[in-house]
Amino acid sequence: MELKEKLLDSHLAFEEQSEVNETIQNFRSKALRIFEEKGFPTKKVESWKYTSLAPIVNKDYALFPKTDSGIELKTVKPYFLYDIDTYKVVFIDGVFSPFLSETTHDGLDVCLLSAALSKPKYKPIIEKYYNKAAIKDESLTALNTAFAKEGAYVYIPKSKVSEKPIEIIHFSTGEQKALWLQPRNLIVVEENAQVQIIERHQSICEHDMVTNTVTEIYAHKDSFVDYYKIQNDLDSASLIDNTYIVQEKNSHASVHTFSFGGKLIRNNLNYFHKGENIMSTLKGLTILKGKQHVDHNTLVNHSKPNCNSHQDYKGIYSEESKGVFNGKIFVDKIAQKTNAFQQSNNILIDNKATINSKPQLEIFADDVKCSHGCTIGQLDEDTLFYLRSRGIPRKEAKALLTYAFANNILQSVKINVLKKRINGQIAEKLGVNLGFDL
């Protein structure tokens, strides 16, 4: 049976085992109809031109894994920021792991979406925000909405600064067989509040893993949200990340996406502006090899005047890896004095590596500053010679230049421990030890 049919057929059973209120039920059945109608996107859809889901869709997956299969701390410890204190919401095969998590209700809520969806005290928040930012007729988001029941729920009240970063980690053990997971996160940051969040999906088995995740983020007036996505998974794991961010007046929201590994990664990152003087930052660093494939599909919807967006994506592609950058900036006719910047710089290390980069600007206002640029190149031989003439061997010289190229993406990471960790991952990817951090 095809995956789509299997998903549709299983929905009834899913609804029976997951009790929620009528609103959510309504969302689910509507979303299921949209998915039924649209199915998985194919390469005929413009925004999927360079990424085919066929290799992951034409397989059989377990849709509802059994409960917590148990996992040893030492196995997963390296994936945590263990050297600093953090809140943690951890899932194993889609099921919450109380053992690995550290949730809170003390001054802020860092807990489970399933609790938020079912407990009356969260009802006003859920009614106000759940499934409101997501683009409803987008088929993969709809698929997630139809099946979502678990994920992280984060609520930062007015003027609260979260002292500790929040880690949202999904481990997959695939004990039974290939798994298809659909986590859902809801993050609400109230006026003048601040939070830093790190999200990662990590497979620790060799079975095929697919995660189709949706995250909705609401950044209210004067709030600061820094979100870090660490995508450094096994070659058997794929990720479809759908993130929707709604920003109010004077808010700052940044997303850093570090894509270092995985079979197929698709990032759909969408920003919507609901007020003036907003700052939206989108940064990406992609380092791939083998047959890894990463597709960054961004949208910044400038619908209010006097807002800024800054997109900076860098990619380093080796062997037969493939990258896609499709960055759309939409400027509404009332969004005067918009300042939108977009840059995509890429290095192809080997002949068989490819990158497709496509800026898409739709500007309807006349007093705006929008710039975009794209470069695709190789490491410059003259520069390499300069380094080698100083005694730095070719391999290290290449690594040093790659580090230098990646530097500005890393510089804006505000959590030092995380920055150091990513530094280490870059060194590992490049196979050298330079003896210093950027």
Next chain:
Amino acid sequence: MLTIENLHAAVDGKSILKGVDLDVKAGEIHAIMGPNGSGKSTLASVIAGNEVYEMTKGNLLLNGEDINELDAEERAHKGVFMSFQYPVEIPGVSVTNFIKTAINSSRKAQGLEDMPASEMLKKIRQKAALLEIDTKFLSRSLNEGFSGGEKKRNEIFQMAMLEPKLSILDETDSGLDIDALKIVANGVNKLRNKNNAVIIITHYQRLLNYIAPDFVHVLHNGKIVKSGTKDLAHELEAKGYDWVKQESS
């Protein structure tokens, strides 16, 4: 130190060096002068091991050892240094991190441990002082936004740090004002000793007012057509290159 025998080199199939012979002994400073397009920078690049240039004939011997087949980094490990006419900019890598990487790469090639951080720091301070470099400058990205003079001073700073046996200074005086020129020349003079050698490649004799060469050679059309003492440099300054060209043709 360096013996060049009948060196021929080409780039993209075009012959540039057509039989250069040169013998540089330890403790000596040689100046190689010549008109534009005579092959001066090619000679520097070929000695340093730039693969863009193809050595078609001849021999390069460093302390008697054939270095023809060695890569640029291997030559650097054996003590060859080239100061670039146009040093490259590397945004994101500080001068300090760059020089640390360079020094430790050479040490690694020689089977040595990394230089201890305290020793490195002491050396950096000492050599920066020699070239009148503000230590703040060392945490800036390598050559990024540097003025012409700062770039050249940084080249000589690297030379001071790496302590090469053979240094080739390719048009180091170009883009330098007189103050920077004096600082650079003073640095080179202080770094010279009886165990190292310097080859200065220059169009003008200006730098030679401050660094006195033991020998001056004129390169023309890919060959050394005239050699002499520093008086030759003065003669060239006064009379230009035309008479040498005529003499050699």
